[in-house]
Amino acid sequence: MVPLWMYLLVGAGLFCIGVYGVLARRNAVAILMSIELMLTAVNINLVAFWRYVTPQNMSGQAFTAFVFVVAAAEAAVGLAIIISIYRNRRSVIVEEVNVLRG
């Protein structure tokens, strides 16, 4: 099989692209998509470690399943907040949503 470090490297790359997206993009939906990328990177690492290190123990797969749940919840609530903000401010650019700054 492909050695473990290659999976980890791809996971690290994906995570860092996600970090860049979260920090640099201005559109809230794009930021949410970057967060999904980071969660997928975490999932790839979890499953890779499960397969290579503890293939009989279910923790890797079970954790990945929970990450799916969290990702779904995060997407639902995040998009609801974005739509709500859009309705009030007519914008989803995060820098323009600064009402709390006073």
Add this chain to the structure above:
Amino acid sequence: MLELNAQSIAFFIFSVLVLGGAIGVVTSRNLIHGALYLIVSLFGGAGFFVLLSAPFLAAVQVLVYIGAIAILIIFAVMLTRSMTQLRELVNAQWWLSAIVGIALFVLLAVAVILPVWGVDGTNPNQPVSDDIATIQDLGVALVDGNQYVLPFEVASLLLTAAMIGAIFIARDTSVDMDD
């Protein structure tokens, strides 16, 4: 170092999908394209899960991420007219973000590769055994009282709470909801 068989070729194809899709997500000006790139990337992730003999997670990845979350995101893009707000792609500190991203990647890459190729790099990085748990084991583990039944229930509670919260937040209060 690495023999070229069907599995490694598949690995490289999926790596290109995952990373290419991810770069597409953070660089595409049109958010619908971004969402489609996200789907490409997530599909590559599902391919990884198949290669790592976790077909259940691959199917869930396609069903939940591609079938539901990505479509939800496309829907949100259309609802918020993000497609038409294409003036500036990134904010003022994008170069700082890029530096942070690259620095983090270098750090992680060194941490990943050093144990393999470093001074004590004897780790073969191969699976400890090919005797892997099956889907039945995952099912049992999720509802077994000694394993993950509590997190499982909490996760379902979280989903319910998130769903109610999402409906409440996104509800259009200007419309009378009584009828």
Add this chain to the structure above:
Amino acid sequence: MQTCVNVVETMVPCLVQGGVDPGLAQFISILLGVVLVSAFPLVLVILLIWVERKIAARVQDRIGPNRVGPWGILQNVADAVKLIIKEDITPAGADRLVYNAAPIIAMLSVILIWAVVPFSPVHIGVDLDIGVLYFTAVSSIGTLAIMMAGWSSNNKYALLGAFRVVAQLLSYEVPFVLTLLVPVMLAGSMSTQDIVWGQVGMWYIVVAPISALIFYIANLGETGRAPFDLIEAESELVAGYNIEYSGMKFGLFMANEFMHAFTANLLFAVVFLGGWWGPGATEIPFLGFLYLMIKTTIVYIPSLILRATIPRLRVDQMISFNWKVLVPISILNVVVMALLIKIVQVAGIAPAPGETDFLAHLPMTVVLLLGNVGIGAGVVTVLRNAGRRDRMEAQDLVLEPNDEKSLSVTVAH
């Protein structure tokens, strides 16, 4: 003498004997299997469209295609030739890549389902552990394809059609998945082949008729055909998501729709009608294939007659029917069935796995059937009362409860 496991695996030794590299022989045989499995629905669809046109014509008191070939059976070959030689237009302002990829992805989502359909005890594309989950996941890609088509066409009717897709297909996926849980629980496996083996003594449509009914309705909703054909409602949306498509790209969408309808009924036959199971199917696998096709036809023809006779629902009616009727019933159904299956297992009247004797399945069937009758009776009562209330309100015959209360308060004073 090599015993014939299936065509694909028998071919490898022959090729190796003929001097082909073993790895290459394996690859060729797998490729051949893939081509066989995916070409079959593509060929079948030509016949399906003819069947559908003939039946719709009969329902509407017409004759239908009757010029090309005997009984007009070659009409669709002529139509396909016409579609191929037509001009292939990409509208101005369309997103070229997404626009061209959408029909292919739509087609893919249906063909991929056929990989896990068990045609006979030995003929199956791949017997996945997660077969049921696989075809649910794959068919959810179809939603995406229609979304892509609707958005990239740069046309408001297409976009409206795409919006409806999200509402319709995503919501009908919920009862679809929930009812699939019942056969999975009964068979104790998500593999499609195991589900068929679980039905050798008793079909699941007898054991769980309510699940079968909801699955059938949800299937109609998933395939987006009348009375649920809102995604391309001609009278409102002109043609819906595929309005801008022409030539063979439109042909792909059309073929995809017919193929999806047949595939959905094929899955129904596999999951609830015993798949390939029938007398002699284990000895002569081809008989199993025949049985599967006959069973599929038996459920497919009524769906065609439904399509030709029932008018289209309004979009709000369809969504509220799903969320207020189908989803609650399917949740109740799953809970009750899980409880009853557990009780049957604890009581020890569950048949042994692979038991072919009809009588051995009888006690479990009776218990589960009674549970289904109970659910059905409860649902019918609730629906009847709700319907009656709606009718009374519509006729203004109901007493306003507030008036009655204020009246009694006045009297007390």
